[in-house]
Amino acid sequence: MSQVLVLVDHIDGAVRKTTFELLAIAQRLGEPAAVFIGNGFENATAALAEYGAVVAYQVEGEGLEDYLVGPKAEALAQVVAQASPSAVLIPSSAEGKEIAARLAVKIGSGLITDAIDVQAGDDGPVTTQSVFAAGFSVRATVTTGIPVITVKPNSAAPSPVAAAPASPAVTTVPVTISELARGAKIVERRPKEKSGRPDLSEAAIVVSGGRGTNGDFSPVEAFADAVGGAVGASRAAVDAGWYPHSNQVGQTGKQVSPQLYVASGISGAIQHRAGMQTSKTIVAINKDAEAPIFELADFGVVGDLFKVLPQATAEILKRKG
Amino acid sequence: MNIVVCVKHVPDAQADRRFSAGDNTTDRGGVDGLLSELDEYAVEAALKLVEAADGKVTVLTVGPEQATDALRKSLQMGAHEAVHVLDDAIHGSDAIATSKVLAAAIGKLEYDLVLTGMASTDGVMSVVPAMLAERLSLPQVTLASELTVEDGVVRIRRDGDVSTEIIEAALPAVVSVTDQINEPRYPSFKGIMAAKKKPLQTWTLSDLGLSADEVGLSAAWSRVEGITARPARQAGQIITDDGDGGTKLVEYLAGAKLV
Numbered sequence: 001m002s003q004v005l006v007l008v009d010h011i012d013g014a015v016r017k018t019t020f021e022l023l024a025i026a027q028r029l030g031e032p033a034a035v036f037i038g039n040g041f042e043n044a045t046a047a048l049a050e051y052g053a054v055v056a057y058q059v060e061g062e063g064l065e066d067y068l069v070g071p072k073a074e075a076l077a078q079v080v081a082q083a084s085p086s087a088v089l090i091p092s093s094a095e096g097k098e099i100a101a102r103l104a105v106k107i108g109s110g111l112i113t114d115a116i117d118v119q120a121g122d123d124g125p126v127t128t129q130s131v132f133a134a135g136f137s138v139r140a141t142v143t144t145g146i147p148v149i150t151v152k153p154n155s156a157a158p159s160p161v162a163a164a165p166a167s168p169a170v171t172t173v174p175v176t177i178s179e180l181a182r183g184a185k186i187v188e189r190r191p192k193e194k195s196g197r198p199d200l201s202e203a204a205i206v207v208s209g210g211r212g213t214n215g216d217f218s219p220v221e222a223f224a225d226a227v228g229g230a231v232g233a234s235r236a237a238v239d240a241g242w243y244p245h246s247n248q249v250g251q252t253g254k255q256v257s258p259q260l261y262v263a264s265g266i267s268g269a270i271q272h273r274a275g276m277q278t279s280k281t282i283v284a285i286n287k288d289a290e291a292p293i294f295e296l297a298d299f300g301v302v303g304d305l306f307k308v309l310p311q312a313t314a315e316i317l318k319r320k321g
Numbered sequence: 322m323n324i325v326v327c328v329k330h331v332p333d334a335q336a337d338r339r340f341s342a343g344d345n346t347t348d349r350g351g352v353d354g355l356l357s358e359l360d361e362y363a364v365e366a367a368l369k370l371v372e373a374a375d376g377k378v379t380v381l382t383v384g385p386e387q388a389t390d391a392l393r394k395s396l397q398m399g400a401h402e403a404v405h406v407l408d409d410a411i412h413g414s415d416a417i418a419t420s421k422v423l424a425a426a427i428g429k430l431e432y433d434l435v436l437t438g439m440a441s442t443d444g445v446m447s448v449v450p451a452m453l454a455e456r457l458s459l460p461q462v463t464l465a466s467e468l469t470v471e472d473g474v475v476r477i478r479r480d481g482d483v484s485t486e487i488i489e490a491a492l493p494a495v496v497s498v499t500d501q502i503n504e505p506r507y508p509s510f511k512g513i514m515a516a517k518k519k520p521l522q523t524w525t526l527s528d529l530g531l532s533a534d535e536v537g538l539s540a541a542w543s544r545v546e547g548i549t550a551r552p553a554r555q556a557g558q559i560i561t562d563d564g565d566g567g568t569k570l571v572e573y574l575a576g577a578k579l580v
Binding site for chain 1: 334335338339340359415416417420439442443445446447448449450451452454455456458459460461462463464466476479480481482483484485486487488489490491494499500501541542543544545546547548549550551554556557558559560561562565566567568569570571573574575577579580
């Protein structure tokens with residue numbers, strides 16, 4: 001069975017949920033082989049094995065984390081040359097897509113981005129994408145080279161394997177990074193403050209606030225905390241400086257697809273809809289009965305979020321006992 | 322400083338975007354198109370840099386006949402010259418081939434900096450800037466929310482998922498900018514009139530030394546197998562808050578086993 005490479009998304013060896021989702025997809029397509037670039041490999045091995053990685057390539061080389069994208073793309077191309085996989089799966093993060101883009105050109109392969117599903121087909125993987133603001137579902141395949149596919153979060157359920165070994169079979173891959181790949185130097189890195197809430201792209205529940213909050217996100221945050229969700233913000237709220245851009249949901253922010261999306265004080269303009277309209281259930285709260293968001297909502301409350309959300313929060317806490 | 326800005330003419334996102342039944346490609350003819358909104362930020366960034374330091378902004382696009390409108394809008398904003406790569410054979414190209422054509426065109430221009438937006442609003446792949454860096458063997462300095470150029474060095478702030486990074490590279494480089502970087506100007510009346518006289522060249526594949534079998538639908542390295550229109554979401558249950566809107570909301574969520 002040929003290997004399916006999965007580029008591991010991690011922070012110092014703490015493996016992110018998207019990697020487990022990709023390993024689940026890799027299990028459908030061939031033998032899952034994790035590719036680990038960076039520090040903290042020892043922290044990752046157990047989890048990688050548990051979620052299906054049979055093999056792990058530990059990439060070692062100088063400068064892998066100090067320059068933007070170039071080195072990782074180069075390293076991954078060297079692993080591909082060694083492993084001859086039948087496909088390469090990469091998370092659809094900003095960096096992931098750029099690594100995938102450069103890899104595809106380097107190895108002469110077709111590229112499909114933002115897959116929301118990948119299934120085994122007769123001639124290789126078949127991807128599904130949601131395009132034109134979720135207006136269409138597109139099935140596609142790569143026809144040249146080794147398919148390079150980036151996959152969106154929440155596209156597959158992690159699939160732990162029974163009686164997994166303590167670690168995948170590890171191969172160390174020393175790589176040499178060229179001068180060319182070191183063109184863009186990361187001179188400073190400021191880690192984002194942890195909010196204590198789930199990651200927006202991965203969360204099962206997202207509670208967002210918009211113009212209607214008037215800058216006061218406290219009812220949104222309180223409700224999010226009561227239901228264990230992440231907090232999102234519309235572009236209007238971010239542009240007004242009320243919430244950081246990293247929480248923006250929309251065409252130019254994050255596109256999320258949680259089980260539940262609660263839009264409060266958000267009108268539902270196309271820019272925002274593009275970021276959340278594939279959510280499984282959508283709930284809206286807005287003073288304006290004509291707000292376009294209500295066309296999308298499975299349940300809507302025409303009312304003041306400053307009254308509705310606190311009452312909802314209290315009800316949730318009451319039910320929790 | 323000479324800057325080449327790559328721009329794209331895209332179907333209007335507010336309109337009824339669709340695919341051509343014949344070959345499953347994006348229908349660019351039957352729907353109104355315009356300069357991709359995210360490219361406006363790139364044109365604006367280029368104009369600001371050149372206003373501070375002297376130089377020229379050339380806008381470049383690959384697209385069918387009507388793609389000239391994207392160039393025209395950019396010239397109206399203040400870009401100095403435009404290049405349109407127009408060739409029927411390019412129809413149906415994937416990002417791999419599009420980046421090849423763009424790189425070949427850029428190769429014929431003089432530049433210190435190649436600027437792009439963060440993604441096109443139709444394909445939304447966000448891969449062409451990285452591919453350009455790869456093909457042109459230039460540093461990739463992408464997704465900038467802040468940008469300065471000083472003493473031949475470009476410096477950006479990139480806001481990632483997990484951290485914010487400050488990145489530097491020596492020119493020439495490929496830079497992409499996000500919608501956080503600036504507020505694009507509206508063309509002035511003077512700008513609109515001046516645009517009519519600005520140079521706009523049209524190039525074909527053979528001008529670029531490329532052949533038809535390297536681009537287009539049949540040369541693409543991926544293929545669309547099928548397209549299904551998704552039914553529009555129907556509005557569900559909408560209630561008015563009569564003093565118990567919050568409670569009713571939680572009843573709904575509990576009933577749907579979401580909380």
